[in-house]
Amino acid sequence: MPPISPHFLELFDVAGTPRGVHISPELWALCHEAVLPALTKALYQLDPSSRPEPEVRPEPVAEWEQLLAYWDFTYPPAYDVHCDCCGAKTADWRADDPRKFRLRNANLGGLVTFQCAGCKALVLKKHFKKHLTVECKPYVDKA
Structure with a gap:
């Protein structure tokens, strides 16, 4: 970049430390689609x-x-949820x-999933005809 331009100006403090950049509206209009992401x-x-x-x-x-x-199922519905990852629990999630x-998902096959508000772990309640199993899967950031 040229050191002096009405469209692009690097800003420094008295000690010479970079403080920012000023871009003119015209320059920004030409490059923002490529630069913004x-x-x-x-x-x-x-x-x-x-x-x-x-x-x-x-x-x-x-x-x-x-x-x-x-x-x-041969047992009554259970409304309690417990997170093994952070220890959060409730007697009635509703x-x-x-x-x-x-509540993240519920289906007629008996799978009910919840997301913990504390640690974002996924709690799976699998309802079978005669019993219930519960799993807790830690949160994984996909970003």
Whole structure:
């Protein structure tokens, strides 16, 4: 880059430490499509808190209610959830406010999954005809 330009100016403090860059609106208009993705990625590395929160889907309560409507297991439905990863637990996930566990999935095959609000682990409750098994899988960031 040229040292002096009305479109690109590197800014330094008195000690010569880089403080920033000024880009003219005209230069930004020409290069923002190519530069913005790289800047955004670098920004998320420097300041993870600037990353937008992922959109939270509503809980599939209708699927849970459908499972209850067709419940033919030899034991009553259980509403308690426990996370082996962080130790969070609740006697009734539906009554918590705020939720300690969010319902992620429920199906007629008897698989019900929850996500722990504390550590984001996945808690799987597998309902079989005569028994229930529970698994806890730690959260894995896919980013």
